[in-house]
Amino acid sequence: MSSTTPAIPPTDARGDFSFPEKHAFDAGYGLTEATIDYICDAKGEPDWLRDFRKRALAKFRDMPQPLHWAPQEIAALDFDQIRYYLAQGTPARKNWDDVPDDVKRTFERLGVPEQERAFLAGVDAQYDSETAYKNMREELAKKGVIFVNPTEGLSAYESIFRPWFGKVIPVGDNKYAALNHAAFSGGSFIYVPKGVKLAQPLQAYFRINSESMGQFERTLIIADEGAELMYMEGCTAPKYDTATLHSGVVELVALPGAKIQYVTVQNWATNVYNLVIQRGLAMRDAEIRWIDCNIGSGVTMKYPAVILQGERARGEVVSISIARDGQLQDTGARMIHAASGTTSNIVAKSISIGHGRASYRGEVRVQPGATGCRNHTECDALLLHAESRTDTYPAITVHGDSAAVQHEASVSQVDEEMLFYMQQRGLTRAQAMSLAVNGFINDLVNEFPMEYSVELRRLIDMEMEDSIG
Amino acid sequence: MSLVIKNLHACVRGGQEILCGVDLDVPTGEVHAIMGPNGSGKSTLSKVLCGHPDYEVTAGSVELNGQDLLAMPPDARSRAGLFLAFQYPVEVPGVSNANFLRAALKARLPEGEELDAVAYYKRLRKVMNELGMDPKFSSRAVNEGFSGGEKKRNEVLQMLMLEPLCAILDETDSGLDVDALRIVSQGVNAMRSSFRSFLVITHYKRLLDYIVPDVVHVFHQGRIERTGGRDLVDYIEEHGFDFLKKEDA
Known part of the structure; x- marks a missing residue:
């Protein structure tokens, strides 16, 4: 271990560096139909996608900020002061030597190539709006594993990609889902064929380099019947005086008997709004685990969800949040029990330091007709100082009388x-x-x-x- | 070279005075026992010596080998060589015994210097073995779910590993069965040396049969009321602390 570079930069300071911007494509500030045309032209996208993005933009404009329940801090986010597409105009490379020098040096400083050699099955490295490097071990490609960015997924694997795209998180789900559908760029499309089990994790590294950047990566992972994989994502950005927005959408589909583990370690700079939607669909006997750690960002809103769609499906969220001065970590989990015999587990721990605020927001729902479902939720908050704060907002809805739902919460001080x-x-x-x-x-x-x-x-x-x- | 306490007065922060002029000199190489009735202030003395935040020193001085202990925060007192085997050891959830002790040893090294992990674990295993502790103990969280006796044994393990210059044992015998008492006492006796001193606080003669003191003090109403040799232990065992009341009257 000691010989490898740390998997996460240990402080803001280590991720706090940037290179001068060298963009071939810059869609400017604000999001309009013209911005979408610019993105579609830059990416060479088909007309149906252009229309799709524009319909999403209309939805995004129609929908208000969810201030009736969300932290009021997001009201300060000015969507016109964000840049929606910045790219160097070079395609994703499979060899670090072909990656533009400044981008390559960025990821070397963050230790990504070294980790790839040490313990990863494949890496996606995103720099501002586009993937700079994407590669997977040869033997996985031979087994039929697909690991590409969504643009390539749409063109090269449309028959697998399109049926699930936007199905777990539909465009009208909420304002930020609409935003991502309109502006998405980068991220991953992964398909693991029936029965294929990945022994090593795949990793995505999201890096914001430019000021006022909006990063809208889009990830869709499909694990076919009996397939297994672990996916990890890490995030850093330099600290700027102006706001940066990260608003990704991650959809997971675990077909019968499949297992997906999704690990996030988020260490954004404190000027970043991290408003992320992550949701998985677990079919019969499938399992989805979200393992989530939020350390950075100014405001994070993130509630990984599992829709337990098939009988005996299992869902789990393991969540750690650390909120320091000036930070709000509004995190939690959602479990929707839509089939009988489904089980879910939520363990969330938060630490508030100084004036930091950490909130747990959770929803556990047992749908009508789903019998014998079980959920256990435990959320514990640790407050380090008198001025530290934590809030808990659990929502439990149970139809029928055969479910066992447990909720335990604790707040303590050292x-x-x-x-x-x-x-x-x-x-x-x-x-x-x-x-x-x-x-x-x-x-x-x-x-x-x-x-x-x-x-x-x-x-x-x-x-x-x-x-x- | 010794622990020297002069006219020590201390109260609960903002409250009642509990130590009312303690004078005590424990030269290195000696074992002193402190006996006394419940509520006489014996345990408070041990906490005040270690800098517990609940208590305030209002007068007096404490020196360990010439160093002014009262001027130091609790952790510096520990690193200066003072150790307290707690009467009620505290649980530290999620932190293994091995990691806790390693952190404590590392805190004694100069900045930037690393502990030799292999040598550390070897020594830890050896000392645990001497104390009759299951090796699995090292990976269990500190004191969490331990029985009373296990906790006390764990205190002695920490003492043996940290090798203090002056160790205070606060009712370490309570909660120990006879076998455990013998093993723990052997551990303490093995540590007795010309450069180390011990202050053993206890209610009972039983412990002092194993850890034989050089000097015995009787604590009463926040100060040392009487000092003597081993015969004082036998006297108390036979007559109790009633003689203190007679002196009051």
């Missing part, structure tokens, strides 16, 4: 007796606090791949040293 005990053994107060916080989320950190969990712990140590030491 115990002074515990800190004294640790200090009596020679640890400084900051070291003691760091150890206590690590202990609080230890069971969840272990759910992350080793390369990530080691780095997560280091990240927390550094946060504690900064905020308490």
Whole structure:
């Protein structure tokens, strides 16, 4: 482990660098029909997609910001001050040597090529609006695994891609779904054929380089019957004075008996609005797990969901959020039990430091006719300072009387007796606090791949040293 | 070279005075026992010496090998060589014993220096073995779900690993069965040396049969009321603390 570069840059500072912009394509500020024409022309997209994007834009304009329930902070987001498409005009490369020098150096600094050699089955590296590098191990291609960006997915694999595109998260689902449908660029389309099990994870790395950027990646993962894969995404950006928007859409489809694990470690700079929609559809006996860690961004709204569509499907969300001064982590989970015998599990832990705010927002629904469903939800919040804040908004809707739904919530502060005990053994107060916080989320950190969990712990140590030491 | 306490007064922060002028000198190489009735302030003394935030020192001084302990935060006192085996050890959820001890040892190294992990685990295993502890203990969270006896044994493990210059054992015997008491006492006795001092707080003679003290103090109403040799232990065992009341009257 010690020889590889950390899987996540340990602080904002490490991701906080940028190269001068060198864009061949720049759609300018704001999102209009002309912007969409510009994007479609740049990408050479078919007319149906152009119409599709424009219809989505109309929806986006019609729909209000969801301020009746969402954090009021998003009201400050000015969609006219965002740039919707920035690209260097070079196609995604399969060899790092062919990637433009500044982009290549960016990802080298973030350790991506090194991790790829060490433990990944494939990598997608997105720089602003477009994929700069995308490659997968040869033997997976031979097994029929598809790993391309959505533009290529639409043209080369339309018969697999199109039937599921926008089906799990429809265009009119909410304002940000409409926005992504209108402006999407980059992301991944993955198809794993029947019975194929990926031994190593695939990874996407989302990098924002330019100021006022809006990144709208689109990911669709289809695991055919009995297939298994793990997908990981990491995110960083330099810190700018103006707002940056990341609003991705991720749709997962787990066909009968398939298993998908989706791991996110988000460490955006604090000027980033991270408003992401992630939802999976789990068919009979399938399993979808979202493993989610939110450390960065100014405002995050993210509630990974699983629609348990087939009998005995399983869904899980494991979530860690850390909110420091000036940060709002509004995270949670949704589980929709639409078939009998489905089970779901939600474990969410948040840590609020200084004036940081962490919220848990969850929905568990058991649909009419679905019998013998089970959910267990546990959300625990740790507050490090008197001014730290946490809120919990659970919503549970159960039809019928055969479901077992459990919700446990706790809010705690680091115990002074515990800190004294640790200090009596020679640890400084900051070291003691760091150890206590690590202990609080230890069971969840272990759910992350080793390369990530080691780095997560280091990240927390550094946060504690900064905020308490 | 020793632990020197002079005229120590302390109260609960903003409240009642509990230590009312403690004078105590524990030279290195010696084991001193402190006995006394419930509520006499024995445990408060151990907490005040370690800098517990609930208490405020209003007068007096404490020096360990010439260093002013009262001027240091709790962690610096520990690194200066002071150790407290807690009467009620605290649980640290999610932090394994091995990681906790490693962090404590690392805190004693100069900045940037790393602990030799292999040597550390080897030593940890050896000491655990001497204390009759299951190797699985090292990966369990600190004190979490431990029985009373397991917690006490864990305190002694930490003491043996951290090798303090002055160790305070606060009712380490409570919750231990006879076998555990013998093993724990062997651990303590093995640590006795010319450069180390011990302050053993206990209600019972039982522990002092195993860890034989050089000097015995009787604590009463926030101060040391009487000092003697081992015969004082036998006297208390036979007559209780009633003699203190008679002195009051």
